[in-house]
Amino acid sequence: MSISRRTVLAGAAAAAAAPALHISGAEAAAPMKGAQAPGFYRFKIGDFEITALNDGQVNREINATLFPNAPLDEVTRLMEAQFMPTKPAVSPFNTLIVNTGSKLVLIDSGFNNNGAPTTGLMAANMAAAGIQPTEIDTVLISHFHPDHINGLRSKEGNLVYPNAEIIVPTGDVAHYLDDARMAAAPEGARPAFMVARRVFGPNFKDIKQAEWGKEWANGITGIRSDGHTPGHTSFVVSSGTKTLLVVGDASNDPRIFARMPDWHLGFDLDRAQAVTTRKRLLDMAAADRMQTTFYHAAFPATGFIAKSGTGYEWTPVSFSSVI
Numbered sequence: 001m002s003i004s005r006r007t008v009l010a011g012a013a014a015a016a017a018a019p020a021l022h023i024s025g026a027e028a029a030a031p032m033k034g035a036q037a038p039g040f041y042r043f044k045i046g047d048f049e050i051t052a053l054n055d056g057q058v059n060r061e062i063n064a065t066l067f068p069n070a071p072l073d074e075v076t077r078l079m080e081a082q083f084m085p086t087k088p089a090v091s092p093f094n095t096l097i098v099n100t101g102s103k104l105v106l107i108d109s110g111f112n113n114n115g116a117p118t119t120g121l122m123a124a125n126m127a128a129a130g131i132q133p134t135e136i137d138t139v140l141i142s143h144f145h146p147d148h149i150n151g152l153r154s155k156e157g158n159l160v161y162p163n164a165e166i167i168v169p170t171g172d173v174a175h176y177l178d179d180a181r182m183a184a185a186p187e188g189a190r191p192a193f194m195v196a197r198r199v200f201g202p203n204f205k206d207i208k209q210a211e212w213g214k215e216w217a218n219g220i221t222g223i224r225s226d227g228h229t230p231g232h233t234s235f236v237v238s239s240g241t242k243t244l245l246v247v248g249d250a251s252n253d254p255r256i257f258a259r260m261p262d263w264h265l266g267f268d269l270d271r272a273q274a275v276t277t278r279k280r281l282l283d284m285a286a287a288d289r290m291q292t293t294f295y296h297a298a299f300p301a302t303g304f305i306a307k308s309g310t311g312y313e314w315t316p317v318s319f320s321s322v323i
């Protein structure tokens with residue numbers, strides 16, 4: 001007999017009509033937990049052990065400020081086809097820790113306690129993953145937007161990773177720590193300049209700058225990825241024959257911007273360059289079948305990219321209980 005929706009519903013009705021069983025000790029309604037499980041996920045790239053960490057999320061309105069060149073009804077349709085919330089849209093934040101065997105390397109810092117109440121979950125998620133902030137040896141920064149650097153220093157002004165060497169892209173130092181550029185920036189872009197000064201100002205001489213095409217940490221190369229910001233850097237993490245491409249913000253959520261790589265994101269400073277960079281990185285990921293991560297993908301924000309039509313298809317990793 002095939003099970004139709006009708007027979008399933010008939011079965012449910014019969015079950016509902018049956019007298020309730022009284023099971024001792026389970027009569028009281030269990031309280032709803034109302035909170036998500038810890039947001040950390042582990043995987044390996046060669047001999048390196050990677051821990052993806054979630055730093056929370058914020059809601060965003062779909063409007064022409066966020067999507068300056070895309071028809072907004074098309075944006076909504078693309079998102080609804082993938083069962084993504086649109087009223088409002090949800091934007092997650094995710095960082096990575098790479099354990100190279102000799103060093104613990106954090107890539108981007110999240111917010112700590114400097115962001116919206118739905119952000120700043122990284123500290124709790126790191127603790128749940130069994131990693132202490134004092135153990136971090138190196139922090140690599142992809143770019144100077146607040147969601148990537150604010151967590152280097154708590155709201156109270158303390159360094160959150162006190163033993164870490166902090167390495168940042170030269171191009172973003174030249175842009176965000178330049179007073180003339182801050183004065184020339186539109187009002188809406190000012191906060192990013194202020195955050196860069198708050199975070200880096202007090203100990204700038206201790207901060208190391210790095211260039212594209214160089215190894216920033218053992219097995220982790222910073223690669224050119226400008227457009228989102230002038231110095232935006234993506235990372236190639238290599239161990240043995242395996243590589244991980246850490247895209248950062250060269251593409252925002254791949255469910256939207258991999259599928260439609262020509263769409264502009266309001267936060268991209270040089271939008272034409274951002275499109276060029278995005279396609280170059282996605283082409284590389286697709287051609288080499290590299291595992292890939294995106295800062296603003298849905299947690300654990302890692303998966304694979306394949307070419308599809310005029311864009312790319314994003315396939316998130318499937319949960320594995322074995323790393």
Ligand SMILES: [Zn+2]
Binds near residue numbers: 145147148249295296
């Ligand atoms: Zn970002």
